[in-house]
Amino acid sequence: MTLSDNAVVPNRIDRRSASAVVGLALVALADALFYQQPLGVNAFVYAMAVTAGILFSVPRPATAKVLLLCAVSLIASAPLLEAPSFLGCLNSACGLALVALAQSKLVPQRLAGLPPVLYRFALAAPMRLVRDWHRHFAKGASRHTTAKIIPGLVIWLVPGLFALIFVGLFALANPVIERALSAIDLAAVLRFCNPWRIAFWLLAAAAVWPLLRPRLKRRSKPSPRAEAAGKAIEGLLLGEATVPRSLLVFNALFAVQTLLDLLYLWGGAELPAGMTHAQYAHRGAYPLIITALLAAGFVLVVMRSDGPGESNAAVRGLVHAWISQNILLCISSILRLDLYVEVYSLTELRVAAGIWMALVAVGLALILLRILLRRTNEWLIATNLTALAATLYACALVDIPALVARFNVVHSRELTGTGIPLDIDYLLTLGPSAIPALDTFIAALASGAAKSDYRARYSRAGLAADFLESASGWRGWNYRGQRLHDYLTGHINVATPGEADKNYREQF
Numbered sequence: 204m205t206l207s208d209n210a211v212v213p214n215r216i217d218r219r220s221a222s223a224v225v226g227l228a229l230v231a232l233a234d235a236l237f238y239q240q241p242l243g244v245n246a247f248v249y250a251m252a253v254t255a256g257i258l259f260s261v262p263r264p265a266t267a268k269v270l271l272l273c274a275v276s277l278i279a280s281a282p283l284l285e286a287p288s289f290l291g292c293l294n295s296a297c298g299l300a301l302v303a304l305a306q307s308k309l310v311p312q313r314l315a316g317l318p319p320v321l322y323r324f325a326l327a328a329p330m331r332l333v334r335d336w337h338r339h340f341a342k343g344a345s346r347h348t349t350a351k352i353i354p355g356l357v358i359w360l361v362p363g364l365f366a367l368i369f370v371g372l373f374a375l376a377n378p379v380i381e382r383a384l385s386a387i388d389l390a391a392v393l394r395f396c397n398p399w400r401i402a403f404w405l406l407a408a409a410a411v412w413p414l415l416r417p418r419l420k421r422r423s424k425p426s427p428r429a430e431a432a433g434k435a436i437e438g439l440l441l442g443e444a445t446v447p448r449s450l451l452v453f454n455a456l457f458a459v460q461t462l463l464d465l466l467y468l469w470g471g472a473e474l475p476a477g478m479t480h481a482q483y484a485h486r487g488a489y490p491l492i493i494t495a496l497l498a499a500g501f502v503l504v505v506m507r508s509d510g511p512g513e514s515n516a517a518v519r520g521l522v523h524a525w526i527s528q529n530i531l532l533c534i535s536s537i538l539r540l541d542l543y544v545e546v547y548s549l550t551e552l553r554v555a556a557g558i559w560m561a562l563v564a565v566g567l568a569l570i571l572l573r574i575l576l577r578r579t580n581e582w583l584i585a586t587n588l589t590a591l592a593a594t595l596y597a598c599a600l601v602d603i604p605a606l607v608a609r610f611n612v613v614h615s616r617e618l619t620g621t622g623i624p625l626d627i628d629y630l631l632t633l634g635p636s637a638i639p640a641l642d643t644f645i646a647a648l649a650s651g652a653a654k655s656d657y658r659a660r661y662s663r664a665g666l667a668a669d670f671l672e673s674a675s676g677w678r679g680w681n682y683r684g685q686r687l688h689d690y691l692t693g694h695i696n697v698a699t700p701g702e703a704d705k706n707y708r709e710q711f
Contacts, residue, residue, distance in 0.1 A: 222415040225256040226408060233407040238400060241679035242287035250280040250295045253414060257303050260415055272302045282599035286683035291597035296594070300324060303414040315581035318588050320419060327420040328413035335416065450521035451500070459526040464535040495529045495563050499570055502526060505506070506574055517576065526571045526612050535563035548623060549610045551633075554603055558594060565590050602683060604633035608640035618647050627658050635687055636664055636671040642694060667691055 206357055233401035236245040252466055255277040258269050279298020304324060305308045311320055374381040502522055508587040537560045566587050573583045610619065610631050615625035625644060630637040648656045670687065 219416075222260045222412075225260045226415055229253060229256050229411045230404050230407045233411075234404065235398070236678060237407075238403055241673075241675050243675075243677075243679035243681045243684070245678040246285040246287050246292065246295070250283065251275065252304055253299055256411070257306055257414055259364070261306060267654060268305075268500045272305055276302050279596075280584070282596065284682050286681045287602050288599055290595050294592075294596050297321075299414055300417075301360075303417045307417045309417060309419060315579065315585045318581070318584050319419055323415075323419040324417060327418050329409070331413040331416065331418060335412070382513050412458060437598065446519055447515075447521065449501075450505075450518065450525060453501075454521060454525050455530065457525065457532070461510070461528050461531055461535075464532070464549050481634050482609075495533055495567060498525065498529045499563075499567060502570055503580060506570075509630075522574065524573065526567055526574075530564055530567045530571075533560055533567065536560045537564075545614075546623070548614070548626065549607050550629070551603055551607055554607060558598065562591060562594060604636040607638065608633050608637035610646045612640040615644070617644070625659075627662050631662055631666065634668050636665050636683075638687065639668075639690060641666075 229252060235247060236249050254273060258272060273339060274296075276298045279301075280291075280295040282294055285291070298320060301310070304320065309324075311317055370380075370384075374384050481554070502525070505518065506522060537557060539559050540553060540560065543711060548689075569586050569590070571581060572578075573580075611630065614622055616622050617625055627641075630641065641659050645656060645659050645663065648659075671691065674688070675685075
């Protein structure tokens with residue numbers, strides 16, 4: 204072994220030891236912040252702690268790089284301050300992954316190369332702790348045979364037994380030691396080391412360790428025989444003779460659907476007897492999105508760098524026309540959803556569907572742009588993921604339940620005289636975020652003796668009481684909850700839950 208090898212090995216050992224110490228500290232912090240605690244600001248605090256652990260587990264990190272990566276993690280985790288949610292946690296996890304990859308110099312220089320790196324990191328991360336653990340003890344087993352391990356355990360048996368005997372004798376002889384031993388709460392120790400808590404520690408360690416020691420899954424190449432067979436099948440099914448005919452048929456079929464949407468959705472033509480615009484809109488909102496996704500996949504295969512459409516002007520023209528029709532179908536799907544919401548009100552699922560339809564339309568437009576600019580599929584994937592990440596980040600900052608509740612109240616029959624009555628039961632499923640909308644509904648009702656008024660008052664009082672009773676310590680704090688708490692403080696309820704229930708039963 205050379206001198207340089209001797210210099211490298213301790214450095215690797217030191218870094219692995221530092222990562223292990225940081226990992227144990229982060230597991231202990233996760234236990235203090237999350238175990239049997241509600242999600243709140245603790246999620247943001249932990250994300251920042253993990254960022255610090257990633258950055259400073261490497262000796263002598265560059266100051267400029269540390270500041271830049273801290274800014275990336277801070278921006279990615281900011282939605283957790285607004286309110287803890289799945290989207291907020293997903294954004295934060297992606298930010299932490301970028302910090303870990305950048306700190307280990309695994310981030311590619313081009314944006315188009317980032318999605319494959321994130322994909323390979325995500326594939327390797329779940330089993331990283333198990334593999335490193337197995338590798339470490341496999342090396343240990345090769346150095347220490349069973350014949351060496353058993354005597355090592357035996358030589359500690361006698362000191363351990365005698366130490367317990369001496370502690371017992373000292374407790375009999377010294378009341379201070381006896382009192383100290385009796386103060387140990389064995390039940391608390393057992394509660395602290397219960398199986399569920401240990402499982403939580405293992406999950407926390409499995410989540411943190413890949414960020415401290417990031418690796419990418421190795422690329423696997425198909426065998427030459429399998430690659431040749433795949434190209435032969437692909438040439439047969441998607442060759443120069445098949446693709447133009449397919450695009451002609453697809454354009455003709457899509458033209459029929461596009462013409463029907465132009466007539467009935469955009470032109471307002473009269474539908475067949477027994478069919479309403481809401482029924483027509485609902486039937487096509489979701490299947491058309493699946494159609495657009497299948498079309499996008501077909502276009503990506505046809506317009507690949509060595510595909511039949513790359514050098515054929517006629518095929519490119521047919522692809523342009525087909526993508527344009529798909530974009531129009533996505534816009535029609537959004538209009539269908541809007542017509543359906545006007546009749547049957549808004550739900551969280553319909554908000555998600557509208558966002559998804561818009562993303563599919565953007566993706567199709569990016570496919571068209573990719574063909575016109577002659578970009579690669581890597582560029583297309585990177586730009587689509589950028590649009591998706593920006594959308595998810597914005598959604599994590601928006602209180603969608605409050606938005607849905609406000610929309611349904613403003614467009615309810617009680618306030619507008621048209622549409623459907625307000626579904627108070629559904630508003631209850633939206634949680635405390637619906638309270639301001641319920642207050643608007645209660646204040647706008649003309650008659651205080653209306654049945655819906657008392658139901659709204661009772662529901663509002665129940666939601667407010669549940670929210671105030673569930674208020675916990677600092678770990679569960681979030682900005683959205685604080686705004687609602689300030690709102691409730693400034694808007695005293697019209698009745699307590701008991702009084703509202705009494706009034707409701709007396710009237711009806």
